[in-house]
Amino acid sequence: MNLALSDEQAMVRDMVRRFLADRYDATTMAKGPMPLDDWRALGELGLFALLMPEQAGGLGGGAAEVMIVSEEMGRALAISPLAESILLCGRAIIGSPAAERWCERLLQGDALLAFARGGECADGKLSGSAAIVRDGMDADAFVVETAAGGLFLVDAMDSAVRRRPVRLVDGSMAAQVHFDAAEAVALTLSATQWDEAQALAGLSIVAELVGAMATLLDLTVDYVGQRRQFGKPIASFQVVQHRCARMYTWLEQSRSMLLKAALVEEEERVRTVTAAKAYVGDAALKLAEEAVQLHGGMGVTDELAVGRGLRRVLLLSRLHGGGSVAREALAA
Structure with missing residues (x-):
């Protein structure tokens, strides 16, 4: 097992560290969610593309790159949706009809996906509630894991989706989300x-x-x-x-x-x-x-x-x- 970073991995680490150092210090770290402009800037730098597979338009970075980027985020106490929006929801939509619509925007930092658990889906309609959805108030769409274990994508702008804000312990905003027969696209991953x-x-x-x-x-x-x-x-x-x-x-x-x-x-x-x-x-x-x-x-x-x-x-x-x-x- 090689524990040393490659030259390319060290460059990624240094890039992320410099980016965050310009925005966070002991007086500002963990004072609130990362501004959307900074999130988009990370997308423009190609950071999200690095962490996504090639079939999603990414560069095919693996677990080591995820570790490097995420540890730097943690060092800065940056409050971001990296784990769920990019790594969980982003990979969940690969290979589905939703991928063409969302992947490019996701990699550019122009769209935010949130992960929710709850509800039931019948005939392409999702109904029920998800109690606490991180970044749910800012999300453009939800990847929903139903009680039966199915995975579906729901557009947050659907009129059948209602959201109520919930402030979390670190100061970030989550949402209580209710789906009232919202249009749901089944996700096809195994x-x-x-x-x-x-x-x-x-x-x-x-x-x-x-x-x-x-x-x-x-x-x-x-x-x-x-x-x-x-x-x-x-x-x-x-x-x-x-x-x-x-x-x-x-x-x-x-x-x-x-x-x-x-x-x-x-x-x-x-x-x-x-x-x-x-x-x-x-x-x-x-x-x-x-x-x-x-x-x-x-x-x-x-x-x-x-x-x-x-x-x-x-x-x-x-x-x-x-x-x-x-x-x-x-x-x-």
């Missing part, structure tokens, strides 16, 4: 293809968590080196050193799980991503909580990036059932 799409989206979430962990650790180490008590930096106290060392251990163990999930053979990816989700979500949450504790009372406020980072990690660690659902899947 169960294996759907599992692979979910695995890549899960890998993206794990990578975001690892990136966020790295930033929260860096902010904490910097803070305890400056904060003085009893005439000396609190970083000189053994108990603080031990807590920082534990945070570092959680980060490195999580990074190892991420690397394994990204670099294994395709047939092993679903299980290794599930294993990474089972560990990393909980480890990231513990690290974020420790970062807040070491910052003291102001750590929970909106003024500091660690407080906002904790809320971002809290959301990411619970997506699609989080670690508990992943552990159940591994035990099945």
Whole structure:
């Protein structure tokens, strides 16, 4: 297993890092969703095309590229729809009649797809509700997994679709969506293809968590080196050193799980991503909580990036059932 980045992968990492560094710092990261203009700019840079298969008009990037891009997003605590709009919904529509209409716009950052669970479809009409749909208020269309397990695409502009805003813990907006016999296009991907799409989206979430962990650790180490008590930096106290060392251990163990999930053979990816989700979500949450504790009372406020980072990690660690659902899947 080669853990070193190729020259091309290093260029992608550096490009994304520079792009995000120009827009986020400790005072702005995780303060709200990525502006649509920045999302479109990433599309124009070819980032979304890199992560999509060639049959969708993309460049055929794989799990390693997903890891690289998503970890940089996590480092900046950028709140974006990358995992679900591009990697999950984007792959779900490949090969369907909807692909021609949506793929090009999706790759350019001009369209946003959101993933919803719920409802029933009969005779091409979708009815029912989806409780919490991330980015549902801004979505141009929904990829819906019904209670029976079918996958359908629904245009968000359909008059039979109603949306009500819901604010999530990290400040982003979701939606409660109700479908009242909305026109639904059946998606044709196989169960294996759907599992692979979910695995890549899960890998993206794990990578975001690892990136966020790295930033929260860096902010904490910097803070305890400056904060003085009893005439000396609190970083000189053994108990603080031990807590920082534990945070570092959680980060490195999580990074190892991420690397394994990204670099294994395709047939092993679903299980290794599930294993990474089972560990990393909980480890990231513990690290974020420790970062807040070491910052003291102001750590929970909106003024500091660690407080906002904790809320971002809290959301990411619970997506699609989080670690508990992943552990159940591994035990099945």
